[in-house]
Amino acid sequence: MNVCVIGLGYIGLPTALMMASHGVQVDAVDYNPEVIHQLQNNQVTFEEKGLDELFQKAVAAGINFRSDYPSAPMYVVAVPTPYEEDTKKIDASYVVKAVEQVLEVCPKNAIVVVESTVSPGTIDRDVRPLVKDHEKQVQLVHAPERIIPGNMLYELIHNSRTIGSDDRAVGEKVRDVYATFCQGEIILTDIRTAEMTKVVENTFRDINIAFANELTRICRKGGMDVYEVIRIANHHPRVNILQPGPGVGGHCISVDPWFLVGDYPEEAQLIHQARKVNSGMPAFVLERIQQIMAEKGIQDTSRIGLYGLSYKEDVDDTRESPTLQLLDVMKEKGVAAPAVYDPMVARDLVDRQYHDYSRFLNDVDMVVVLVGHSQLRNDLASLEGKVVLDTRKVCEEGKAYHL
Numbered sequence: 001m002n003v004c005v006i007g008l009g010y011i012g013l014p015t016a017l018m019m020a021s022h023g024v025q026v027d028a029v030d031y032n033p034e035v036i037h038q039l040q041n042n043q044v045t046f047e048e049k050g051l052d053e054l055f056q057k058a059v060a061a062g063i064n065f066r067s068d069y070p071s072a073p074m075y076v077v078a079v080p081t082p083y084e085e086d087t088k089k090i091d092a093s094y095v096v097k098a099v100e101q102v103l104e105v106c107p108k109n110a111i112v113v114v115e116s117t118v119s120p121g122t123i124d125r126d127v128r129p130l131v132k133d134h135e136k137q138v139q140l141v142h143a144p145e146r147i148i149p150g151n152m153l154y155e156l157i158h159n160s161r162t163i164g165s166d167d168r169a170v171g172e173k174v175r176d177v178y179a180t181f182c183q184g185e186i187i188l189t190d191i192r193t194a195e196m197t198k199v200v201e202n203t204f205r206d207i208n209i210a211f212a213n214e215l216t217r218i219c220r221k222g223g224m225d226v227y228e229v230i231r232i233a234n235h236h237p238r239v240n241i242l243q244p245g246p247g248v249g250g251h252c253i254s255v256d257p258w259f260l261v262g263d264y265p266e267e268a269q270l271i272h273q274a275r276k277v278n279s280g281m282p283a284f285v286l287e288r289i290q291q292i293m294a295e296k297g298i299q300d301t302s303r304i305g306l307y308g309l310s311y312k313e314d315v316d317d318t319r320e321s322p323t324l325q326l327l328d329v330m331k332e333k334g335v336a337a338p339a340v341y342d343p344m345v346a347r348d349l350v351d352r353q354y355h356d357y358s359r360f361l362n363d364v365d366m367v368v369v370l371v372g373h374s375q376l377r378n379d380l381a382s383l384e385g386k387v388v389l390d391t392r393k394v395c396e397e398g399k400a401y402h403l
């Protein structure tokens with residue numbers, strides 16, 4: 001089978017590599033010539049456990065990186081689906097553009113699989129009109145990705161998958177391609193159910209994180225230790241509270257629930273409230289910073305150091321990261337810019353970003369741990385002598401303030 005994967009980002013690249021190293025003939029396309037150039041020169045474009053090795057296998061198996069769209073019997077579209085800030089509705093323009101370009105080159109009866117997360121109804125509304133009555137008679141499928149950054153390759157192989165199609169035989173063909181590497185159960189359904197299921201999964205997690213974050217604020221006000229409360233409550237056989245944190249980042253959990261809020265504003269009350277709780281966390285972190293500064297007699301926020309810029313531990317992805325959200329809140333409030341350090345993020349993204357951990361530590365009196373990277377977990381002694389606000393519970397009990 002020959003498959004063309006379109007969009008070589010966090011999802012498209014691992015998927016293309018996985019297929020290529022399991023006997024599928026893969027053309028991997030990205031419209032960004034930089035990305036293609038880098039991949040053609042044997043360099044992966046982001047950090048992920050095991051990605052380098054998988055890349056080498058895929059190259060040895062003959063994966064073809066290119067910027068133009070080839071003719072292929074099956075396409076997998078893994079391009080971004082952002083939402084519009086004001087309306088909270090999905091912006092499907094990248095998906096639409098990709099499908100339009102596919103239609104220009106594909107053979108008759110080609111299958112187009114959309115992997116990008118889309119809000120329920122998007123394929124019918126924005127994509128189906130492009131292919132309906134088109135001479136190429138393209139078959140649409142929705143196979144939303146489910147892999148977690150930090151453990152993507154394991155999850156690509158072991159997670160269950162959902163494949164939504166209009167026609168079962170087409171769904172089965174797509175299933176056979178994914179089954180070359182996916183050992184999890186592959187469930188066939190219709191397109192709209194597949195769209196909804198994906199958004200619901202991420203919304204479920206957002207609501208559960210919001211619950212942990214709300215408990216944190218309640219416990220702070222009531223003088224209780226939220227971590228102890230959660231630890232004990234989780235001993236109940238039907239209770240499993242997640243971990244509080246400085247907010248929810250990443251391009252998935254902090255985005256997908258908005259699709260439901262945007263399309264169903266009347267119904268999606270709890271979902272909307274959870275989003276508000278989570279996006280209010282960076283402001284709560286700033287309140288905590290200011291309380292601790294007052295307690296410790298630290299006057300100047302430029303002597304504060306934010307540890308971590310990525311949206312979670314051991315990844316270099318900074319999209320919607322709680323640290324970026326916190327920096328925005330600080331800017332809005334006119335607070336002097338803090339120092340920022342992240343061992344995973346090599347590119348310059350924000351003011352006062354350090355690339356040397358010792359220099360960062362030298363220039364600050366207080367460290368706010370916003371991401372629990374292994375680098376820090378393995379070197380907690382480096383925080384000795386600093387005032388620490390630990391928003392991720394990585395420090396030893398009694399050695400740091402927490403949320």
Ligand code: SAJ
Nearest residue numbers: 146147148201202205242243245248249250252253311312
């Ligand atoms: N977080 C907390 N407390 C927790 C768990 C997470 O504050 O207990 C924060 C993280 O620090 C991070 C954010 O939430 O800022 C999201 O991280 P995550 O690890 O929960 O999830 P993502 O965004 O990396 O990946 C999610 C996954 N979805 C679910 O677990 C339902 C993944 O399976 C999806 O494939 C991915 O979204 C996606 O692309 O949609």
